[in-house]
Amino acid sequence: xxxxxxxxxxxxxxxxxxxxxxxxxxxxxxxxxxxxxxxxxxxxxxxxxxxxxxxxxxxxxxxxxxxxxxxxxxxxxxxxxxxxxxxxxxxxxxxxxxxxxxxxxxxxxxxxxxxxxxxxxxxxxxxxxxxxxxxxxxxxxxxxxxxxxxxxxxxxxxxxxxxxxxxxxxxxxxxxxxxxxxxxxxx
Amino acid sequence: xxxxxxxxxxxxxxxxxxxxxxxxxxxxxxxxxxxxxxxxxxxxxxxxxxxxxxxxxxxxxxxxxxxxxxxxxxxxxxxxxxxxxxxxxxxxxxxxxxxxxxxxxxxxxxxxxxxxxxxxxxxxxxxxxxxxxxxxxxxxxxxxxxxxxxxxxxxxxxxxxxxxxxxxxxxxxxxxxxxxxxxxxxxxxxxxx
Ligand SMILES: Cc1ncc(C[n+]2csc(CCOP(=O)(O)OP(=O)(O)O)c2C)c(N)n1
Ligand SMILES: [Mg+2]
Numbered sequence: 001x002x003x004x005x006x007x008x009x010x011x012x013x014x015x016x017x018x019x020x021x022x023x024x025x026x027x028x029x030x031x032x033x034x035x036x037x038x039x040x041x042x043x044x045x046x047x048x049x050x051x052x053x054x055x056x057x058x059x060x061x062x063x064x065x066x067x068x069x070x071x072x073x074x075x076x077x078x079x080x081x082x083x084x085x086x087x088x089x090x091x092x093x094x095x096x097x098x099x100x101x102x103x104x105x106x107x108x109x110x111x112x113x114x115x116x117x118x119x120x121x122x123x124x125x126x127x128x129x130x131x132x133x134x135x136x137x138x139x140x141x142x143x144x145x146x147x148x149x150x151x152x153x154x155x156x157x158x159x160x161x162x163x164x165x166x167x168x169x170x171x172x173x174x175x176x177x178x179x180x181x182x183x184x185x186x187x
Numbered sequence: 188x189x190x191x192x193x194x195x196x197x198x199x200x201x202x203x204x205x206x207x208x209x210x211x212x213x214x215x216x217x218x219x220x221x222x223x224x225x226x227x228x229x230x231x232x233x234x235x236x237x238x239x240x241x242x243x244x245x246x247x248x249x250x251x252x253x254x255x256x257x258x259x260x261x262x263x264x265x266x267x268x269x270x271x272x273x274x275x276x277x278x279x280x281x282x283x284x285x286x287x288x289x290x291x292x293x294x295x296x297x298x299x300x301x302x303x304x305x306x307x308x309x310x311x312x313x314x315x316x317x318x319x320x321x322x323x324x325x326x327x328x329x330x331x332x333x334x335x336x337x338x339x340x341x342x343x344x345x346x347x348x349x350x351x352x353x354x355x356x357x358x359x360x361x362x363x364x365x366x367x368x369x370x371x372x373x374x375x376x377x378x379x380x
Contacts, residue, residue: 040255063254063283065247066275073244074279077216077251080236080376081259085251103240104248108368 023183024152026051030059032155033086036163038113040078042071043088048117048177051184053088068093069100072172076100076110086113091120091132094139094174101172102143109170113162118149118178140174147174150181196331197357198293199225202264204334205291206230208342214252214379215262218245218269220300222293224361226264233378237364237371243272246280246290253285256379260287260342267294267308274316277349281321286345290317291338295354303356317349324348 029052033041042063045053056062065071068089075085089097094116105112119125120133132139140147146165150158158175165173202225209215216236217223223237238245249263270277270292280288292313297303314327324344326337334352341348 040251042251064279066279069241069244070247070273070276070279073241073247074251074254076244077248077253078255079251080214080248080372081252081255081379082376083255100241100244104238104244107240108372110372 022152024150024155024181025183026055029182030055030061032159033113034061036159037084038086040075040083040085041088042074042078042085043115044068044071044090044093045088046090046093046117046119048090048119048179048182048184049088049115052115052182056088068097072097072100072112072114073104075112076104076108079110079112084111086115088115088117090117091136092129094136095132098143101145105172106144110172111166111170112172113166114145114172114174116147116174116176118176121178136176145172145174147176149176149178151178152181195329195353195355196334197359198222198295198299198354199229199357199359200331201293201334201352201354202226203229204331205262205264205338208335208338209262210260210342212378213260213262214249214256214375215264216245216249216252217264218242218266220266220269221358221361222264222266223364225359227364227366228359228361233374236375237366239364239368243269243276245269246273246276249290250276250280250283250285250288253288254283257285257287259379260289261285262289263291265290265292266299267292267296267313268298268306270313271307271311277317277320277322280347281317281319284321284323285347286323288347289338289341289350290322290348291350291352293352293354295356297356299356299358314349314351317351322347322349325351327351327353329353 041061042065071087075087078085120129249261253261296308318325328334
């Protein structure tokens with residue numbers, strides 16, 4: 001890790017103005033990540049992430065992947081090449097990339113921010129998301145992936161948690177996005 | 188293509204020929220199983236990343252690295268079973284077209300590291316898949332001289348390159364890669380910096 005690119009607490013203040021508003025704009029969300037030092041974004045879209053992906057594409061920051069395990073591995077290679085990577089995915093994709101997160105990122109100490117859309121949140125979603133929606137946080141606990149759920153009112157603390165945990169632990173950390181927290185197309 | 192069919196070289200012999208040609212500063216990502224273990228035995232370098240888990244992901248790791256380091260020629264040593272597992276990545280490479288990416292596939296048409304179970308590489312022509320996916324250079328070789336010629340050629344040209352090397356099922360008597368994975372990360376990043 002280039003130490004100049006170390007995530008810092010001070011940098012995250014750009015998310016400040018959005019705190020307390022009803023929804024976080026995807027522009028502010030992406031800016032806060034860039035301020036922390038993230039400079040490689042990949043993933044597979046989800047409806048909940050559509051606003052963020054659109055912002056990333058507009059800013060030419062996004063490398064689309066075809067599967068979430070591929071996205072995680074791209075992030076790992078980018079980290080080896082000096083980048084600070086983030087991977088966007090739905091929690092369905094979390095299932096797809098679990099082995100890669102455990103046997104590559106955790107094993108080799110490759111940090112990576114997982115921005116995970118929480119489909120099936122409180123059971124109010126399409127049936128295919130039901131089990132993962134219920135099990136996700138305990139699944140993450142079981143496989144020792146630190147996680148935190150973003151909220152409009154604690155965004156500042158949430159982002160400084162990301163910055164700290166990511167580099168201290170050098171493991172994948174997950175920031176969970178419930179519906180309606182970051183503006184996008186809602187399912 | 189099976190060993191009993193004659194002249195075909197072993198995976199270890201093919202790896203040895205490749206290692207002799209790979210420039211000292213070029214990062215190499217090696218897939219899990221025998222390819223990593225044989226490479227380690229043939230000659231370890233800090234620029235070698237031995238992927239022991241995450242089967243199918245060696246090419247994606249190499250691609251991420253090639254995008255992050257456009258000035259470095261990134262080489263992936265892959266297996267046919269690994270490629271079939273991460274087949275979608277051929278499309279991602281073909282679409283992104285990194286010029287500094289060479290994908291070598293050691294194709295023994297089996298899952299060698301798990302006991303030589305047949306893989307679909309017997310019927311699926313991986314070089315043709317790579318060509319259709321959009322790799323810029325695609326070659327298929329059997330003999331050592333062809334391997335040397337084509338790999339040298341690929342090193343000198345703009346990629347992405349795909350070199351399918353037909354090898355036998357023969358495996359060396361090799362142990363696990365005895366390095367601690369975080370140490371592999373650290374020395375690899377240091378060697379690249
Ligand atoms: C996800 C996953 N599935 C299965 C395995 C077991 N496994 C390890 S290596 C391997 C075979 C790899 O085959 P190939 O890429 O063709 O390399 P070869 O050993 O033939 O050189 C298998 C099935 C694994 N490690 N991970
Ligand atoms: Mg094989």
